[in-house]
Amino acid sequence: MALIVQKFGGSSVADVEKVRRVAGIIADTYCEGNDVVVVLSAQGKTTDELIAKALQYNPNPSKREMDVLLSTGEQQSVALCAMMLQSMGLPAVSLTGWQVRFVTNSNYSNATITAVGCERIRKELDARRIVLVTGFQGVNKYDDITTLGRGGSDTSAVAIAAAMHADLCQIYTDVDGVYTADPNEVKGAKKLEEITFDEMLELASMGAKVLHNRSVEMAKRYNVNLEVLSSYQRLPGTKVREVKKLEQAAVSGVAKDANVARFTLVNIKDEPGVAFKIFRILANQRINVDIIIQSLGHGNTQDITFTVSRADIATARAALEENRLAIGYDHLDVDDHVAKVSIVGAGMLMTSGIAVNMFDALAQKKININMISTSEIKVSVLVNEDDGDRAVQAIHDKFFGD
Amino acid sequence: MALIVQKFGGSSVADVEKVRRVAGIIADTYCEGNDVVVVLSAQGKTTDELIAKALQYNPNPSKREMDVLLSTGEQQSVALCAMMLQSMGLPAVSLTGWQVRFVTNSNYSNATITAVGCERIRKELDARRIVLVTGFQGVNKYDDITTLGRGGSDTSAVAIAAAMHADLCQIYTDVDGVYTADPNEVKGAKKLEEITFDEMLELASMGAKVLHNRSVEMAKRYNVNLEVLSSYQRLPGTKVREVKKLEQAAVSGVAKDANVARFTLVNIKDEPGVAFKIFRILANQRINVDIIIQSLGHGNTQDITFTVSRADIATARAALEENRLAIGYDHLDVDDHVAKVSIVGAGMLMTSGIAVNMFDALAQKKININMISTSEIKVSVLVNEDDGDRAVQAIHDKFFGD
Numbered sequence: 001m002a003l004i005v006q007k008f009g010g011s012s013v014a015d016v017e018k019v020r021r022v023a024g025i026i027a028d029t030y031c032e033g034n035d036v037v038v039v040l041s042a043q044g045k046t047t048d049e050l051i052a053k054a055l056q057y058n059p060n061p062s063k064r065e066m067d068v069l070l071s072t073g074e075q076q077s078v079a080l081c082a083m084m085l086q087s088m089g090l091p092a093v094s095l096t097g098w099q100v101r102f103v104t105n106s107n108y109s110n111a112t113i114t115a116v117g118c119e120r121i122r123k124e125l126d127a128r129r130i131v132l133v134t135g136f137q138g139v140n141k142y143d144d145i146t147t148l149g150r151g152g153s154d155t156s157a158v159a160i161a162a163a164m165h166a167d168l169c170q171i172y173t174d175v176d177g178v179y180t181a182d183p184n185e186v187k188g189a190k191k192l193e194e195i196t197f198d199e200m201l202e203l204a205s206m207g208a209k210v211l212h213n214r215s216v217e218m219a220k221r222y223n224v225n226l227e228v229l230s231s232y233q234r235l236p237g238t239k240v241r242e243v244k245k246l247e248q249a250a251v252s253g254v255a256k257d258a259n260v261a262r263f264t265l266v267n268i269k270d271e272p273g274v275a276f277k278i279f280r281i282l283a284n285q286r287i288n289v290d291i292i293i294q295s296l297g298h299g300n301t302q303d304i305t306f307t308v309s310r311a312d313i314a315t316a317r318a319a320l321e322e323n324r325l326a327i328g329y330d331h332l333d334v335d336d337h338v339a340k341v342s343i344v345g346a347g348m349l350m351t352s353g354i355a356v357n358m359f360d361a362l363a364q365k366k367i368n369i370n371m372i373s374t375s376e377i378k379v380s381v382l383v384n385e386d387d388g389d390r391a392v393q394a395i396h397d398k399f400f401g402d
Numbered sequence: 403m404a405l406i407v408q409k410f411g412g413s414s415v416a417d418v419e420k421v422r423r424v425a426g427i428i429a430d431t432y433c434e435g436n437d438v439v440v441v442l443s444a445q446g447k448t449t450d451e452l453i454a455k456a457l458q459y460n461p462n463p464s465k466r467e468m469d470v471l472l473s474t475g476e477q478q479s480v481a482l483c484a485m486m487l488q489s490m491g492l493p494a495v496s497l498t499g500w501q502v503r504f505v506t507n508s509n510y511s512n513a514t515i516t517a518v519g520c521e522r523i524r525k526e527l528d529a530r531r532i533v534l535v536t537g538f539q540g541v542n543k544y545d546d547i548t549t550l551g552r553g554g555s556d557t558s559a560v561a562i563a564a565a566m567h568a569d570l571c572q573i574y575t576d577v578d579g580v581y582t583a584d585p586n587e588v589k590g591a592k593k594l595e596e597i598t599f600d601e602m603l604e605l606a607s608m609g610a611k612v613l614h615n616r617s618v619e620m621a622k623r624y625n626v627n628l629e630v631l632s633s634y635q636r637l638p639g640t641k642v643r644e645v646k647k648l649e650q651a652a653v654s655g656v657a658k659d660a661n662v663a664r665f666t667l668v669n670i671k672d673e674p675g676v677a678f679k680i681f682r683i684l685a686n687q688r689i690n691v692d693i694i695i696q697s698l699g700h701g702n703t704q705d706i707t708f709t710v711s712r713a714d715i716a717t718a719r720a721a722l723e724e725n726r727l728a729i730g731y732d733h734l735d736v737d738d739h740v741a742k743v744s745i746v747g748a749g750m751l752m753t754s755g756i757a758v759n760m761f762d763a764l765a766q767k768k769i770n771i772n773m774i775s776t777s778e779i780k781v782s783v784l785v786n787e788d789d790g791d792r793a794v795q796a797i798h799d800k801f802f803g804d
Contacts (some may be wrong), residue, residue: 034736050478053482054482054485057421057483057485057486058485058486058488059486061485065496066481068477068481068496072477075477078470079471081459081463082462082467082470083459083467087461087462096470096547098545138498143501169640
């Protein structure tokens with residue numbers, strides 16, 4: 001007997017057959033004696049269709065009204081799934097964001113959760129009902145409808161699990177777990193039985209699109225036991241939790257991020273505060289900077305190199321060129337034919353030679369490294385874009401090959 | 403400067419072009435300086451489509467979950483219409499039943515309104531916003547979503563107009579007002595400039611499908627000025643209100659109801675309480691009885707004749723036959739080839755000879771009258787179904803012909 005939160009995404013509830021399959025999973029969990037709270041997304045492409053429809057009415061619709069419109073998608077999902085469970089003879093009740101008192105701030109279309117009410121959900125669970133809650137949506141303090149932005153249903157599920165002190169929060173998706181690398185691109189990629197929150201965060205931020213990053217951060221903060229598993233196969237997934245591994249693999253996974261560009265400011269005057277100036281300018285434009293390398297000075301000048309998302313290239317270039325005299329650099333060099341390849345692992349700190357093995361794998365394939373960045377649980381290298389896939393495979397073979 | 407509630411039905415907001423037209427009407431009303439509250443139904447066939455969808459998930463869906471599902475239709479309507487008004491540069495805000503605190507009892511799918519909150523609507527109007535409220539739906543005291551049943555959006559509009567003390571409640575429909583008879587069936591039918599609540603109620607209950615009866619009853623109780631008008635033509639409609647007519651037409655309209663069957667219980671023992679017995683039996687089966695005639699006794703027996711809806715024939719017959727001995731009648735005669743034709747008019751009481759003129763019109767056409775029933779503002783006759791249309795035309799010609 002446990003309290004289990006189960007989240008199913010839009011493709012898992014896209015039509016009546018898929019909802020029937022999902023209802024089967026829910027029914028099994030309930031019939032084992034567990035309290036079950038289910039969080040659902042809108043069916044299939046409903047959200048996209050509603051957005052397209054809205055644009056017919058207003059090419060630039062207000063975010064408040066968009067949230068009123070989009071929130072109907074999840075409301076339909078929970079009602080239909082409740083009907084399906086009832087047709088199987090199970091007691092089920094649907095609840096919307098405002099009925100649960102899923103309170104957010106007023107940042108329409110990308111709201112932040114401030115509180116989750118437990119009272120109503122608890123009451124329904126105590127009556128032994130399966131509770132179906134709309135994902136993605138909430139209500140602000142003015143009683144206006146808000147949404148959490150894309151992928152927000154993962155966060156809804158984790159927030160409910162945290163508020164209700166659930167024993168487990170299961171995220172059902174199209175994939176059956178978290179892999180050592182993208183199984184569609186890397187031969188020999190293996191499913192992980194478990195992974196820590198930090199590893200999951202590093203993998204997610206590097207393009208492993210299994211879990212919404214906000215949801216993992218929240219799970220880490222409130223120590224929610226997460227499990228990622230497939231809604232199509234009745235198999236164990238990957239557990240995401242804060243575990244002390246006794247015998248652990250040093251590296252959990254390899255990921256590639258091709259959405260990256262390298263900027264170099266050449267011949268900057270070597271004086272205090274210059275780095276602050278540069279990154280303040282970029283922060284003012286809301287540009288996230290990833291790897292940063294400050295080269296050793298030659299004479300009284302130096303180079304500063306960093307990476308940004310490709311979408312930010314134009315904005316970053318304009319801001320830096322506008323401030324060329326204020327910063328005091330010679331010229332700007334931008335390379336968008338690069339890819340970032342990273343290894344992630346909580347055991348990395350305690351295991352010597354991990355980075356060395358990574359560099360060795362790349363050297364053997366004659367892949368040149370542009371930049372290197374390390375953190376407690378991650379080593380990232382910047383390589384030429386053309387070398388990206390070979391680099392991932394070579395590193396994966398090195399660490400996970402037989 | 404007035405407070406005007408405008409209600410638009412599903413066909414008036416069925417697609418983007420129709421919503422644009424509706425938005426034009428709203429914009430004009432607003433730009434004349436009025437406070438405008440708009441009540442919308444779900445677009446076009448949305449409600450029917452959602453019901454059909456629900457039946458795929460559960461052939462017998464719970465009414466609570468059905469209401470959760472169906473209420474999304476109006477929510478989409480108000481959001482889209484708000485977006486359209488905003489695209490025209492007008493300030494608009496959408497509100498759902500629970501945001502307005504449109505409180506009902508818990509009779510899911512056919513709920514009764516118990517209270518309508520004014521606070522939120524007032525606040526938005528004070529900020530000079532056009533307020534778009536979902537019709538058809540409310541919320542019960544447990545914070546669960548309810549719906550008012552079919553045609554409930556008319557009632558929503560009147561309830562809001564009553565609660566807000568609106569100066570006028572305009573019901574926009576496919577027709578441009580209330581006519582002296584069904585203009586599709588009767589030659590020479592004329593649009594009425596105004597009509598009283600009671601006349602409207604009698605006409606509505608006799609099949610003039612212009613306004614939902616509940617909405618007229620509520621308008622009468624709270625003395626809400628109603629106007630029925632077309633969303634396709636910018637023309638004055640028919641005003642429904644409690645007016646003292648100085649020079650009034652005695653008859654406001656002629657209506658036919660073919661959904662009627664005549665029951666006769668032949669040779670009932672003539673003793674006290676027998677009518678009570680019969681109509682108690684029918685009431686227990688929730689069968690509404692319309693015209694009732696108790697014939698003069700012959701010997702110590704009599705006949706009792708009454709009409710019911712055709713849908714109730716089987717239930718009524720079974721209940722009466724089952725209780726034949728208890729009631730004590732000889733045999734039962736049922737005729738479902740009848741039609742009820744009525745004239746309605748608040749001026750009828752004060753004008754002698756109205757009924758006589760009606761009977762004269764029928765006699766001239768050699769139409770036989772089966773039953774007659776009169777009220778303060780109505781005279782109804784039962785005729786053979788085949789004579790129904792000719793009867794309506796003859797009576798209409800008599801009262802409204804040139």
